[in-house]
Amino acid sequence: MSDARSQTADRKRSGVLLARVVLLAAFVLAGCTGQAQGAPPPAFDTGVDPDAWAQVPAGEFLCGQHEKETTIALPYEIMVTDVTNAQFARYLNEALVQGAVMLKGDRIVGYYPGDIFHGHKHEDKIEAGDWLHVPLSDSILRLTYDGRSFDVKQGYENHPMTVVTWFGAKAYCEFYGWRLPSEIEWEKAARGTDNRAFPWGETIERQSANFYASRDPFEAVAGKQGDTTPVGFYNGRVYNGFWTEDARSAFGLYDMAGNVWQWVSDINEGTHDRYLRGGSKINYEYDLRIWSRNSARPDYYSPSVGFRCAR
Amino acid sequence: MKAVSDRFRYLFRSTKGLILVAITLIAIVTATWGMLSGPLKEWGIGDVAIRLYGMRLVEAEREGRIILLYHTIAMAVVAIEVYLITALVPMKPQQQANINATITVGYIVAMIFGLAFGYFGHNFVFHGLFVFGQSLVFFAGLMLAVALWPWRREYHVQDPAYAHTRGGVDLERVAFFTMAAATLGSALFGAVPGSLWGRGQETFLAEDIVRIPFKTPLQLAVIGHLHIMLALIAVALTLILGRWFGFKGRLHTLAMPMMIAGTLIITGGVWAVVPFEPIAHMIINIGSFPVLVASWLLVYYGWRKIMQGRLAAQGISGAPCFRQKLSALLCDPLRFGMLWQMVYMNFVVTAVGIFMAIRLDEVIRRWPLREEKVVLTGHWHILAGIIATIILLLYADMAGLEGRARQWFGWVVIIASDIAFAAVSLYETKRLFVSEAGQQPLVNITMLVTDAALATTLLALATLLVWRLVDLFRRDGRWAWESAEAALEAPQAEMIP
Numbered sequence: 091m092s093d094a095r096s097q098t099a100d101r102k103r104s105g106v107l108l109a110r111v112v113l114l115a116a117f118v119l120a121g122c123t124g125q126a127q128g129a130p131p132p133a134f135d136t137g138v139d140p141d142a143w144a145q146v147p148a149g150e151f152l153c154g155q156h157e158k159e160t161t162i163a164l165p166y167e168i169m170v171t172d173v174t175n176a177q178f179a180r181y182l183n184e185a186l187v188q189g190a191v192m193l194k195g196d197r198i199v200g201y202y203p204g205d206i207f208h209g210h211k212h213e214d215k216i217e218a219g220d221w222l223h224v225p226l227s228d229s230i231l232r233l234t235y236d237g238r239s240f241d242v243k244q245g246y247e248n249h250p251m252t253v254v255t256w257f258g259a260k261a262y263c264e265f266y267g268w269r270l271p272s273e274i275e276w277e278k279a280a281r282g283t284d285n286r287a288f289p290w291g292e293t294i295e296r297q298s299a300n301f302y303a304s305r306d307p308f309e310a311v312a313g314k315q316g317d318t319t320p321v322g323f324y325n326g327r328v329y330n331g332f333w334t335e336d337a338r339s340a341f342g343l344y345d346m347a348g349n350v351w352q353w354v355s356d357i358n359e360g361t362h363d364r365y366l367r368g369g370s371k372i373n374y375e376y377d378l379r380i381w382s383r384n385s386a387r388p389d390y391y392s393p394s395v396g397f398r399c400a401r
Numbered sequence: 402m403k404a405v406s407d408r409f410r411y412l413f414r415s416t417k418g419l420i421l422v423a424i425t426l427i428a429i430v431t432a433t434w435g436m437l438s439g440p441l442k443e444w445g446i447g448d449v450a451i452r453l454y455g456m457r458l459v460e461a462e463r464e465g466r467i468i469l470l471y472h473t474i475a476m477a478v479v480a481i482e483v484y485l486i487t488a489l490v491p492m493k494p495q496q497q498a499n500i501n502a503t504i505t506v507g508y509i510v511a512m513i514f515g516l517a518f519g520y521f522g523h524n525f526v527f528h529g530l531f532v533f534g535q536s537l538v539f540f541a542g543l544m545l546a547v548a549l550w551p552w553r554r555e556y557h558v559q560d561p562a563y564a565h566t567r568g569g570v571d572l573e574r575v576a577f578f579t580m581a582a583a584t585l586g587s588a589l590f591g592a593v594p595g596s597l598w599g600r601g602q603e604t605f606l607a608e609d610i611v612r613i614p615f616k617t618p619l620q621l622a623v624i625g626h627l628h629i630m631l632a633l634i635a636v637a638l639t640l641i642l643g644r645w646f647g648f649k650g651r652l653h654t655l656a657m658p659m660m661i662a663g664t665l666i667i668t669g670g671v672w673a674v675v676p677f678e679p680i681a682h683m684i685i686n687i688g689s690f691p692v693l694v695a696s697w698l699l700v701y702y703g704w705r706k707i708m709q710g711r712l713a714a715q716g717i718s719g720a721p722c723f724r725q726k727l728s729a730l731l732c733d734p735l736r737f738g739m740l741w742q743m744v745y746m747n748f749v750v751t752a753v754g755i756f757m758a759i760r761l762d763e764v765i766r767r768w769p770l771r772e773e774k775v776v777l778t779g780h781w782h783i784l785a786g787i788i789a790t791i792i793l794l795l796y797a798d799m800a801g802l803e804g805r806a807r808q809w810f811g812w813v814v815i816i817a818s819d820i821a822f823a824a825v826s827l828y829e830t831k832r833l834f835v836s837e838a839g840q841q842p843l844v845n846i847t848m849l850v851t852d853a854a855l856a857t858t859l860l861a862l863a864t865l866l867v868w869r870l871v872d873l874f875r876r877d878g879r880w881a882w883e884s885a886e887a888a889l890e891a892p893q894a895e896m897i898p
Contacts (some may be wrong), residue, residue, distance in 0.1 A: 144670065155461050155464075155603075156461075156603045157461075189760065209843045210614050211614075212612075212614075212761070212766060213614070214762075216736050229838075230836075230838040287459075287460035287461060290458075292459075292460065295587060312841070313841040313842075313845070314443075314841065314844075314845070315840070315841050340656055349510075358612030358614070359614070359615075360615060361612065361613075362614060362615045363770070366769070372837065376460075376463055376770070379460055379461075379463075381461075383609075383770075384769050384771045385612055385769065385770040386768075386769035386770065387766075387767065390767075390769060392769070392837050393837055393838050394837065
């Protein structure tokens with residue numbers, strides 16, 4: 091009888107021990123990675139100039155997953171990289187002085203004349219008024235503001251500007267006399283004139299772009315969804331033993347797949363949503379395919395959304 | 402040679418053998434193709450698997466491949482339901498044999514050649530065979546509808562314990578017939594855009610176009626098709642469980658008219674998506690309510706029956722206390738579990754769906770499309786997963802799993818799968834609780850729990866299949882008497898619970 095009791099007690103103890111081991115393992119495996127918000131990220135100089143522009147000629151290209159022949163009538167230029175935090179901080183300092191944007195509480199806002207409202211199901215009115223550009227209170231923002239001027243958190247100078255709305259992205263481009271690229275302009279710049287699935291070719295590897303669980307040096311700090319990589323990071327260089335592919339598009343653009351989604355200019359009838367292209371650091375590879383599209387309200391912002399300009 | 406033909410006869414002529422074959426094929430496809438996504442892809446196993454199998458994957462064809470993949474699995478699930486229906490609902494033995502043979506050839510041809518076309522280069526003969534296989538499944542459905550025709554006098558009932566019309570038409574049979582007819586029409590609803598593939602109809606996943614304000618009629622038809630097919634698979638399974646539990650009495654007379662009306666209204670609502678999209682969802686919601694209520698009545702009936710049966714077996718009479726009732730209810734995880742999974746579906750599928758519908762503009766559409774797609778994809782994966790677990794528990798019950806194996810298998814499937822479904826629900830709705838920047842720990846823990854729980858469920862399934870595989874090598878194994886009881890002259894004889 092006592093043997094049976096001791097066996098039962100042993101079994102219970104084993105069960106409790108097993109449960110503890112499983113729980114501990116789960117927490118060790120799962121809980122130790124969140125997005126680092128305090129410590130500076132690893133600093134890498136990519137050697138890519140964020141002020142450079144690429145030329146895209148007029149003419150036909152194969153648009154979308156189903157490769158529809160599409161013509162863009164005029165040539166245009168598009169930024170070689172996403173707009174960086176340093177560029178955006180410089181812009182804010184100039185734009186605030188000139189009154190192009192305003193500081194309202196902890197928000198950077200600017201005037202937008204509104205969209206034409208069609209009253210379609212699920213469509214919201216985007217009315218004329220001051221709309222959010224950048225929320226200064228969001229701790230994931232890589233900019234700092236000391237009451238007089240904007241600066242960039244250490245180590246993020248050459249990372250893409252994120253936590254910026256469509257209104258903010260549009261205002262940045264227009265401040266300098268440029269514009270956001272249209273969706274088809276963005277796509278042609280990414281794809282070139284053949285039918286490739288990614289800006290650099292047909293297949294994607296961990297060394298080609300910043301995507302979910304791509305094991306870049308920033309994921310070691312911030313977990314599988316990682317952090318933004320500096321613009322032009324995937325250029326064939328080796329960073330602390332992490333080698334990268336030269337992942338430029340046919341027209342020489344970097345980061346047209348992964349890192350951050352990019353706002354495009356299109357306003358579409360029947361919806362208030364704006365489109366985002368390119369996929370980001372928190373998406374799997376299939377979202378990085380050239381035709382992949384995301385959409386969001388124009389006042390949406392996120393640490394995985396940025397932009398580049400065209401002219 | 403006789404040994405092979407005996408086993409072949411068991412696997413392809415008995416209901417239990419046919420279901421075993423279908424479950425095994427689904428398990429093989431799931432195990433093989435599961436390597437191409439999720440954690441196994443993250444670990445690099447997906448790339449190894451692609452090279453090992455010699456798959457030829459083109460990025461632009463991913464959506465098409467996925468559509469082929471889940472059609473092949475869906476065909477096998479439909480076949481399992483058809484086997485159960487032909488065994489549980491009275492019909493002529495020849496009708497049962499014809500239907501089962503046709504759908505078996507159909508789903509296997511569709512599965513083999515659909516996957517071959519999608520993943521191993523585009524041989525259009527294979528595509529033709531994939532369509533041919535699906536056509537056979539459809540033809541089997543037509544034969545099933547004919548066999549289920551409820552207005553034949555020989556199938557009339559007079560027993561007041563079963564729902565019937567004054568003229569004696571069996572309303573449960575009408576419910577089966579309605580479901581079968583609705584499924585055939587809804588299959589055509591998808592077949593029309595499918596037949597225009599490459600000629601005006603482009604491959605897409607429904608979740609990718611959910612926010613496009615102006616959808617083409619063909620796009621709407623595809624969206625309607627996938628919704629109604631999954632809903633009708635669930636309706637069919639509910640009716641099958643009703644037969645399995647011997648559903649009857651006052652609740653039966655209430656439930657069957659609701660099942661019929663609900664099935665008709667939901668189907669009508671989905672078909673109305675093309676011409677009347679703005680009001681279609683409202684019609685579907687109206688139709689869903691009576692179907693849900695009918696399923697709750699079945700759950701109540703089934704649980705009461707399990708409880709009363711166990712209490713009687715224990716010799717407990719009079720007024721048992723709550724603990725005794727609960728203990729009796731939980732004594733058999735397979736039979737309890739089939740119905741519990743239907744209840745659980747209300748928490749992780751129905752409730753989430755209602756929340757999405759009610760707060761679509763205020764909450765869901767404030768998120769980017771990518772987040773909404775996660776919710777939509779998670780939503781129907783859970784629904785499909787729950788249906789699969791119900792079928793597994795039903796099969797294990799049919800297969801006569803006994804003793805500790807019955808307890809272990811039943812509870813492992815229920816607990817592990819429900820943990821997985823809860824974790825996926827949390828993952829898909831994570832934006833309600835955490836920001837994107839702070840989501841990594843939640844993503845990690847929910848993914849870890851989901852993967853571990855699904856792996857445990859699949860391990861239980863693998864154990865069940867290995868048991869049956871080993872049994873097939875025994876001269877007088879369980880398969881032998883299952884085969885013997887499956888005399889086609891008496892289709893229902895092999896299925897008496």
